[in-house]
Amino acid sequence: MIERWRRAQTSPAVPAEQRDLPASWYIALRSQELAFRPRPLQLFGRLLVAWRDRGGQAVVMPRHCPHMGASLALGKIVDGCIRCPFHHWRFDASGTCVEIPGIERIPVIARQSVYPVVERYGFVWVWYGSAAPLFPLPAFPALDVDRDRYMAYQFSDATPATVRQVLENAYDHHHFVTLHGVRAAQPLTLTMLSDQDAARDNGPPIAADAWSGAVLECPMLEPPAVLRALGMTPRRFRVLIDGWPAGQRFTFFVDDRVIARELLGVTPIGPGQTVQRGWAMIEKTGARWRDALFYLVYHVQHRAGTRQDLAIYRSASSEVPGVPVKYDRGVIKFREHYRRWVARAGAERDHRSDRSGADRKGAAE
Amino acid sequence: MTLELERPSTRPSLVARGINLAASWYIAFPSGDLRTGPKAFELFGRPLVAWRDRDGQPVVMPRYCPHAGASLALGKVVDGSLECPFHHWRFAPSGQCVRIPGLDRIPAIARQDRYPVVERYDFVWVWYGSPEPMFPLPDFPACEADRGRYLAYRYADATTGTARRVLENAYDYFHFLTLHGLEVSPMRMTLLSDPRDARDNGPPIAAEAWMGALVEGPMVKLHPLRHPLRSLRSAAGAFGRGDRFALLVDGWPGGQRFTAYINGEEVHKALLGITPIAENRTIQQGWAVVKRTGSIVRDALHYLLFYAQNRAGTMQDIPIYDTTRSDGNDIYVKYDLGLLRFREYYQAWVDRANRGQV
Numbered sequence: 027m028i029e030r031w032r033r034a035q036t037s038p039a040v041p042a043e044q045r046d047l048p049a050s051w052y053i054a055l056r057s058q059e060l061a062f063r064p065r066p067l068q069l070f071g072r073l074l075v076a077w078r079d080r081g082g083q084a085v086v087m088p089r090h091c092p093h094m095g096a097s098l099a100l101g102k103i104v105d106g107c108i109r110c111p112f113h114h115w116r117f118d119a120s121g122t123c124v125e126i127p128g129i130e131r132i133p134v135i136a137r138q139s140v141y142p143v144v145e146r147y148g149f150v151w152v153w154y155g156s157a158a159p160l161f162p163l164p165a166f167p168a169l170d171v172d173r174d175r176y177m178a179y180q181f182s183d184a185t186p187a188t189v190r191q192v193l194e195n196a197y198d199h200h201h202f203v204t205l206h207g208v209r210a211a212q213p214l215t216l217t218m219l220s221d222q223d224a225a226r227d228n229g230p231p232i233a234a235d236a237w238s239g240a241v242l243e244c245p246m247l248e249p250p251a252v253l254r255a256l257g258m259t260p261r262r263f264r265v266l267i268d269g270w271p272a273g274q275r276f277t278f279f280v281d282d283r284v285i286a287r288e289l290l291g292v293t294p295i296g297p298g299q300t301v302q303r304g305w306a307m308i309e310k311t312g313a314r315w316r317d318a319l320f321y322l323v324y325h326v327q328h329r330a331g332t333r334q335d336l337a338i339y340r341s342a343s344s345e346v347p348g349v350p351v352k353y354d355r356g357v358i359k360f361r362e363h364y365r366r367w368v369a370r371a372g373a374e375r376d377h378r379s380d381r382s383g384a385d386r387k388g389a390a391e
Numbered sequence: 392m393t394l395e396l397e398r399p400s401t402r403p404s405l406v407a408r409g410i411n412l413a414a415s416w417y418i419a420f421p422s423g424d425l426r427t428g429p430k431a432f433e434l435f436g437r438p439l440v441a442w443r444d445r446d447g448q449p450v451v452m453p454r455y456c457p458h459a460g461a462s463l464a465l466g467k468v469v470d471g472s473l474e475c476p477f478h479h480w481r482f483a484p485s486g487q488c489v490r491i492p493g494l495d496r497i498p499a500i501a502r503q504d505r506y507p508v509v510e511r512y513d514f515v516w517v518w519y520g521s522p523e524p525m526f527p528l529p530d531f532p533a534c535e536a537d538r539g540r541y542l543a544y545r546y547a548d549a550t551t552g553t554a555r556r557v558l559e560n561a562y563d564y565f566h567f568l569t570l571h572g573l574e575v576s577p578m579r580m581t582l583l584s585d586p587r588d589a590r591d592n593g594p595p596i597a598a599e600a601w602m603g604a605l606v607e608g609p610m611v612k613l614h615p616l617r618h619p620l621r622s623l624r625s626a627a628g629a630f631g632r633g634d635r636f637a638l639l640v641d642g643w644p645g646g647q648r649f650t651a652y653i654n655g656e657e658v659h660k661a662l663l664g665i666t667p668i669a670e671n672r673t674i675q676q677g678w679a680v681v682k683r684t685g686s687i688v689r690d691a692l693h694y695l696l697f698y699a700q701n702r703a704g705t706m707q708d709i710p711i712y713d714t715t716r717s718d719g720n721d722i723y724v725k726y727d728l729g730l731l732r733f734r735e736y737y738q739a740w741v742d743r744a745n746r747g748q749v
Contacts, residue, residue, distance in 0.1 A: 095716035
């Protein structure tokens with residue numbers, strides 16, 4: 027009994043709605059986490075439920091039945107519809123109520139809104155910010171057509187950071203030197219890209235107005251001792267970064283050869299609760315032992331770097347306005363881009379809440 | 392939720408602000424949980440203390456001494472009064488301060504509010520919503536005068552749902568079919584208009600505090616071979632006989648009495664009380680009783696079947712109570728009219744509690 031209450035107290039019934047998210051594609055959960063039973067989900071500070079229809083397509087909708095508010099996550103999938111446990115109202119994958127036992131005419135307001143969903147790269151992605159997506163989920167060929175060319179691992183890290191903090195990190199080239207200890211004989215440079223053609227190594231182009239990209243260059247790398255010991259003496263190091271407002275693709279080059287790629291997505295659970303997740307893909311060279319060794323080294327430095335970032339995220343304040351300096355230009359550019367897409371989601375949200383208010387009134391009359 | 396501090400100078404309210412609770416009788420705890428005391432406990436979202444006076448009568452008052460705010464639950468019962476551990480102020484069962492060591496004149500404001508309390512059916516019941524009860528605690532003869540005619544067990548289930556959520560469930564007759572899979576069709580609910588219509592539950596409850604309904608219908612005939620599980624479960628629910636089901640419910644804003652019938656014959660009863668610890672910490676508790684038939688074997692079977700069925704039903708209800716959203720945006724359909732009536736009735740008694748004491 028006590029345990030149940032403690033849980034209830036630590037997880038408030040109605041979480042705070044997030045208002046600072048850009049319209050975008052977000053990772054809801056891993057594909058394999060969603061099987062044949064509905065699953066409760068919290069995203070964007072909203073209580074949601076995810077389930078699979080008859081064709082196995084993932085569906086994401088508000089968690090509570092519009093009838094009496096029972097949790098659909100306790101329901102069952104019956105004939106490709108989600109059935110509320112309480113009075114057995116059924117909703118199809120479009121959110122339409124298709125059956126109310128004991129009632130012949132289904133009220134017009136008896137429907138659930140559904141989120142646009144795409145399942146790719148082992149994740150269920152959800153569109154946030156408007157009824158229909160404003161751009162398609164960007165492609166990441168390393169995880170589909172080119173999959174065989176890579177050794178891959180998935181990562182997932184929870185952090186109290188905001189989505190913006192997680193994403194702007196890539197444009198903050200100076201922190202690679204200071205926080206992550208990259209040693210170079212010449213300073214690192216970050217060049218914001220204006221032409222998507224320059225980012226084609228990351229994959230097919232992303233919708234132009236949703237896209238931002240940069241190149242991080244380190245012309246005179248002083249390789250860490252572990253690499254030198256392995257006989258690797260890379261000199262030129264380059265990272266190609268591009269993405270959409272809530273996700274990024276990376277290609278890592280050493281001496282102009284691709285060594286690895288990454289896909290970064292985020293799961294915005296609610297204010298102060300973000301998960302950064304995605305894939306790291308290490309290019310195979312054909313030499314098996316060398317590949318295995320390099321995979322290990324890559325994995326260790328990637329995770330160590332993530333640990334350093336997460337420690338900063340845990341302690342940093344997103345409220346501080348910040349003192350922008352010369353090397354923050356990339357971050358500032360990214361923030362402007364990000365803010366434009368937050369505004370697009372905001373416009374849609376205000377529109378939506380007006381409309382649903384009107385709907386409710388209509389039902390009561 | 393805000394817990395007001397007991398300030399003797401401002402005549403404290405017994406009503407916790409922010410809790411949507413009807414003026415009513417509520418269960419504080421089972422009688423056995425309170426010896427002489429004092430015992431600290433929380434109810435209505437407020438810290439309280441309970442103890443027993445010289446005659447063994449339970450007393451319930453705010454937990455903190457009006458003098459310097461020490462917890463009276465750390466005190467002692469001395470000469471039928473509760474003595475604060477800090478400066479040994481003593482409070483009589485009426486709440487009046489009867490002794491302050493070192494002072495000759497006891498200040499007039501040195502007293503504790505006390506809640507109206509009744510001890511019945513092996514529970515300590517506390518009145519919420521006004522200084523004096525607006526109606527007496529309803530009778531449930533199956534747990535008193537008629538006790539010998541029943542086999543009884545006590546139940547208690549915690550939920551993060553509200554008191555109203557637990558109580559309105561009886562008037563949501565359609566969920567018996569869907570959530571619990573009751574094999575009755577068609578099912579009908581009739582709201583009762585006269586407290587005497589519910590006399591099988593016990594003597595009539597004060598009319599303005601009362602609400603009642605009768606849920607009934609024919610049992611579905613199930614082919615035992617075609618629907619083996621369903622027909623078995625249905626037969627178990629009806630004790631292997633009968634083709635007509637009925638459930639009589641009536642109650643006051645904070646509790647309910649039930650009588651279930653198979654073919655018009657009474658089979659079991661229940662008393663449902665609520666322990667509203669705070670808005671989202673509720674215990675439903677009370678008694679479930681099965682009518683004795685005279686045959687020990689049959690009684691044992693009925694008891695077991697009823698127990699299993701009743702507990703299974705509760706295990707279906709509680710997760711719903713725990714996870715249901717309460718934002719008032721519900722959609723009412725035809726079969727929800729009884730539920731809507733209950734909600735109106737309940738809110739009217741919430742209003743009374745909120746007006747009850749200022």
